[in-house]
Amino acid sequence: MRKxxxxxxxxxxxxxxxxxxxxxxxxxxxxxxxxxxxIFRRVVAQAGGPDIYYTEFTNAASMVHPExxxxxxxxxAVAEGEQMPIAQIWGSKPEAIEGAAKLxxxxxxxxxxxxxxxxxxxxxKNSAGSDLIRHPxxxxxxxxxxxxxxxxxxxxxxxxxxxxxxxxxWLETILKADVQVLTIHLxxxxxxxxxxxxxxxxxxxxxxxxxxxxxxxxxxxxxxxNYQEGLALAAAHPGVDGIMIGRGVLExxxxxxxxxxxxxxxxxxxxxxxxxxxxxxxxxxxxPKHFEALKRYFKIYLRGFAHASQLRQQLMExxxxxxxxxxxxxxxxxxxxxxxx
Ligand SMILES: Cc1cc2nc3c(=O)[nH]c(=O)nc-3n(C[C@H](O)[C@H](O)[C@H](O)COP(=O)(O)O)c2cc1C
Numbered sequence: 001m002r003k004x005x006x007x008x009x010x011x012x013x014x015x016x017x018x019x020x021x022x023x024x025x026x027x028x029x030x031x032x033x034x035x036x037x038x039i040f041r042r043v044v045a046q047a048g049g050p051d052i053y054y055t056e057f058t059n060a061a062s063m064v065h066p067e068x069x070x071x072x073x074x075x076x077a078v079a080e081g082e083q084m085p086i087a088q089i090w091g092s093k094p095e096a097i098e099g100a101a102k103l104x105x106x107x108x109x110x111x112x113x114x115x116x117x118x119x120x121x122x123x124x125k126n127s128a129g130s131d132l133i134r135h136p137x138x139x140x141x142x143x144x145x146x147x148x149x150x151x152x153x154x155x156x157x158x159x160x161x162x163x164x165x166x167x168x169x170w171l172e173t174i175l176k177a178d179v180q181v182l183t184i185h186l187x188x189x190x191x192x193x194x195x196x197x198x199x200x201x202x203x204x205x206x207x208x209x210x211x212x213x214x215x216x217x218x219x220x221x222x223x224x225x226n227y228q229e230g231l232a233l234a235a236a237h238p239g240v241d242g243i244m245i246g247r248g249v250l251e252x253x254x255x256x257x258x259x260x261x262x263x264x265x266x267x268x269x270x271x272x273x274x275x276x277x278x279x280x281x282x283x284x285x286x287x288p289k290h291f292e293a294l295k296r297y298f299k300i301y302l303r304g305f306a307h308a309s310q311l312r313q314q315l316m317e318x319x320x321x322x323x324x325x326x327x328x329x330x331x332x333x334x335x336x337x338x339x340x341x
Contacts, residue, residue, distance in 0.1 A: 030246030060091035060100035074287035101149035154181035197222030206239035
């Protein structure tokens with residue numbers, strides 16, 4: 001088994017075991033802005049979550065700016081009793097990254113991830129996210145800055161900015177920077193999420209890692225739908241240490257379940273209700289959340305039964321969590337009966 005660079009990551013490697021107690025890759029839920037907040041992380045945990053979670057990406061400059069501090073609070077909020085996620089931060093200024101990374105331990109964070117893959121125009125205009133692929137010297141300065149904190153530092157990035165081939169130089173740069181984990185989303189910035197993930201490059205990337213940084217863990221990301229697909233991919237490419245899943249969880253909240261089984265509609269409705277309750281809790285105690293943003297989740301929980309789309313349609317017209325609860329209560333008997341038939 002690979003020896004990680006820190007006790008934090010070694011524990012994650014050591015604890016990732018299959019049902020027979022054999023080592024398996026660790027699984028994480030990808031950082032997703034406006035998705036992987038404390039609410040959704042707790043819902044996914046309830047559904048049978050991954051080994052590791054990440055926060056949404058958070059602007060390091062806002063974290064260290066006294067007036068902007070409030071605006072990022074919700075992003076880094078972690079509930080009592082919730083498994084501590086890894087904080088993902090973004091920026092282009094070493095001072096901000098250092099300052100932000102140094103704030104994280106007081107908040108209870110034990111690891112920091114640097115975003116070097118975001119394709120968003122605003123982030124790129126700030127010379128951050130995937131723009132760092134075009135500015136490797138800045139990327140290296142940011143890694144060094146983050147290392148001035150006490151936290152293990154990892155990097156999540158893409159293959160290149162314009163062209164797939166850029167990965168030779170770009171990943172070499174990151175691997176030589178002695179990071180704990182390299183998470184690679186197998187696409188370029190230009191490909192956004194449209195082209196298929198370049199799984200054909202995994203073995204070459206493993207070989208690069210083995211040659212340049214044998215103790216850097218390699219986490220693969222892109223188009224992996226669930227635990228079973230992740231296991232198969234890692235088995236086909238020995239040397240993959242971790243599997244990161246993003247949109248798969250938005251299709252199936254049970255994506256990390258080790259056993260693939262059908263879930264009752266009542267279980268899924270219970271997850272939706274949990275999400276509604278946590279939404280209210282966070283709105284009351286941490287930061288106001290936008291109700292409209294909840295609507296993207298209705299289709300995750302309510303699908304695959306007769307009248308599912310009608311019910312979703314009705315829920316799309318709602319304006320508050322209590323309205324959603326009332327509609328679910330009105331239909332719940334029918335829904336469960338419907339499922340029994
Ligand atoms: C709604 C959404 C928000 C995202 N936000 C982030 C983010 O904050 N940080 C990040 O590194 N990647 C972000 N990503 C990219 C994902 O982490 C992941 O790399 C990408 O979705 C590919 O993995 P998948 O095919 O498993 O979804 C986001 C993706 C989506 C769909």
